[in-house]
Amino acid sequence: MGAHSRKCDWCGSGTPVVRDMEPVNPEFQFWCEDCARALIIKGDPIETYRELDGEPIYGRLLDEHCTLKRFYSFVTA
Numbered sequence: 202m203g204a205h206s207r208k209c210d211w212c213g214s215g216t217p218v219v220r221d222m223e224p225v226n227p228e229f230q231f232w233c234e235d236c237a238r239a240l241i242i243k244g245d246p247i248e249t250y251r252e253l254d255g256e257p258i259y260g261r262l263l264d265e266h267c268t269l270k271r272f273y274s275f276v277t278a
């Protein structure tokens with residue numbers, strides 16, 4: 202049971218690409234790319250996160266959609 206065998210906590214079907222390390226609601230920690238993107242667009246991005254794929258997928262989403270990326274980049278540093 203690694204990260205790859207579980208599903209997105211929000212939609213229940215997507216493959217999680219990012220984990221919220223300080224979730225507001227502990228039931229929603231793992232997010233697929235689509236749901237994570239929706240959060241960013243909604244203006245409520247995950248602030249403390251860990252990429253699950255060894256690839257900066259969530260970082261790229263922030264790059265594409267979030268004008269506050271500079272503010273959040275310290276989290277990954």
Ligand SMILES: [Zn+2]
Pocket residue numbers: 209210211212213214215232233234235236237
């Ligand atoms: Zn999802």
